[in-house]
Amino acid sequence: MWRRDNKNYYLFIFLSFTGILSSQNLVDNPGFESYSSCPTMQAQLALASPWHSPAGSITTPDLLNSCATFMQGCFSMGVPYNRNGYTPPRSGSGYAGILTKYPVANLREYLQAPLNSSLISGEIYEVSMYVILSDSCRYATDNMGMYLTNGAVSQTGTPFANQPIYVTPQIEHKSVITDTANWVKVGGLYFAQGGEDHVTIGNFRSDAGNTVLSSNIPYGSCGISGNTAYYFIDDVSVTTCIFNMQISGDTVICQGDSSHLNASGNNTYGWYNVSDLNLLLSNQSSLDVKPDSSITYIVYGDIDTGYITVNVLASINFNLGSDTTLCIGDTLTSDINNGSYSFLWNDGSILNYNIIDQTGLFWLEIQAGASCSFRDSIQVSMLELPLAELGNDTMICEGNSIILDVSQNGVNYIWKDGSSNASLNVNTSGTYFVRCENQCEQSSDTISVQVEQCSYEVFLPNAFSPNGDGVNDVLYVRGLLISTIELKVFDRFGKLVFENKDINNGWDGKHKGKILSSGVFAYELTAVFADGNEKYMKGAISLVH
Missing domain, CATH: 2.60.120.260 (Galactose-binding domain-like)
Structure with missing residues (x-):
């Protein structure tokens, strides 16, 4: 609690005190x-x-x-x-x-x-x-x-x-x-x-x-x-x-603020600062003051005398620090000297400290007395840990290339060949290494790239017999260096009866769990090769029992 400091004021006057x-x-x-x-x-x-x-x-x-x-x-x-x-x-x-x-x-x-x-x-x-x-x-x-x-x-x-x-x-x-x-x-x-x-x-x-x-x-x-x-x-x-005179006004103010003091019950008034009773501040019933430090004011009336102390609260010097970046998993602890203050954080906490472990704008408001508050804020960003992920070993067709890309925010890169870009264009067989690092951590990975001669051939049988004899029971898409496929099969009415995107899966002649009758079915096939080239085919398939 703020109170008046009972200090000695050195006073000297040349007047008779009326009303005291x-x-x-x-x-x-x-x-x-x-x-x-x-x-x-x-x-x-x-x-x-x-x-x-x-x-x-x-x-x-x-x-x-x-x-x-x-x-x-x-x-x-x-x-x-x-x-x-x-x-x-x-x-x-x-x-x-x-x-x-x-x-x-x-x-x-x-x-x-x-x-x-x-x-x-x-x-x-x-x-x-x-x-x-x-x-x-x-x-x-x-x-x-x-x-x-x-x-x-x-x-x-x-x-x-x-x-x-x-x-x-x-x-x-x-x-x-x-x-x-x-x-x-x-x-x-x-x-x-x-x-x-x-x-x-x-x-x-x-x-x-x-x-x-x-x-x-x-x-x-x-x-x-x-x-x-x-x-x-x-x-x-x-x-x-x-002292019997009643004086009203703010007795606790922030530094730089003013207080309106008002005395009553007398016919004449004389306002003075207790540290200089020779200097008349006002002869009105009210006085507006804006002191730099705590001061006691005396007012003399023709009937009574009164005094009031205006306490000035200096600015609280506290600083949450400069905006900063933390690594994932790290924390920032802001601890403020408790003093005689009350605290309010942006998350509703009223403690004099806070542990920050996430991205955001964090502020603290300190209340001193009934009327003075001070606020500071800090922007905290979280830096992701670097991740070097080149994927599975792969093959590309001769004459083509593959881009190895590990781009991330706030990360430095070092490849096996000494380059420092976020990506590397590869068109020759070999093992490739990259290290990704930032202020938090580092991560590395390798990948094997094999360059092959590609024919871009795709084979799909024009007939199969899903009769359970173990011969030609399932319809598969076959070809070299095929990465992905999309196969759609339609009956003679144009109804989709089968769809597949995995080259390792085939059609067993069933639709919704039931074997279809013999007949001719249309298909559409898109095959994507390891180097990104595509091949589109369509035609007819005979299902024979």
Whole structure:
């Protein structure tokens, strides 16, 4: 059965999801509001449990909160005023801060927290956070990301030079965030593999992999603000999505086919490919798609949200082979890898193999899913075994010839004299040999041909006496080198009373088993000689008792 592949799609969006229902946030303390004590200096993220730096980290992500109003200037960790300028929180009274660029190459800071419940395989989650650039920093960067893992990830490096965590986050904002006045939503939809129980936030690229822009704003005088890119993080969220919108359409199609998708129950619609939620595909209730590979589509409405996965079945590469010829008695076995397919042969067989032992056109149709079928055929011919048959030894009349013919389809010939034709013209006495062969087998034969002087004489007595005395009781046709005869005898009324085609048989004077009375009978005789010449005779025969 074909099913959707629960793979990770890397999503990044800049819009609020209208009509999407979400369950409880799996991130505790998502806005960094709760703290064990008010922050008094940098690097105190751990005061906002369960948030912390990754294991191995030497760098200093910050906790900032409005409770820290007693500190001023470059020592302030307050909200909205602090050592990094003026930034009101998106909600509540706190947020966290991290560096994404630093004078020391590739230095990175990360926020990390356990989820209060592990993700469930196959479920779809909305993963998001809000990000804003400090208004006192000189630089801005792209690639702000969120990385969901089964277990916590660690960070390596030396003091003051912690290296990036080199992974590809499931959520990554590809654009440079330069806004210092408005919080930017970074997030997307994530198809869980199952078991993910931690979230890590930061920039997961090297300096060379990032785009760095000058913010073109007056940067502050505190510490290193003139050489950094520093961002505040607020309202981190991982929630299960609830989709209520009904979407219809073909969910399994063949490669090259299209599917008409239709959503209902809303007033407005927005169709997106889950791999690029920034690209609006349609704002109509329906969408015609022709994907090259399996894709999940999301449609946002003003009331509900839904998604549908269109699975694309690639062409099945199977080949019965080229048309072929078999020898009589041989078989051809076509065996196809079973896979998750159904089979139908031209003879009604539903097995994944067939044994072919006869001439014909054979085809196999493979069905994949409910709508995709693929067919191939093969033409099989059967090659007869060669037969060299020259007949019985024979005689021919002097001056005549006989043609020895062994012609067959697809056969090669070799005669005793070295010739290779299908026939041989013989006019001299001798023993003649031929071998017939093809790709299957070979066969040979010999014949003796005797050349005689022929008189072409035929003798038929003009009277006989079938009285049982053993003398002249049977009427025979006699002559030299006669191959066949045809003798017909008629009574005086023209009625046929005897007919014979075998020179070795004669007439015993009977008709239908009864001896005829004495009388005169007419006859017609045709004799064929060994060389093919014929002689025709007619006359009268007396039957005497």
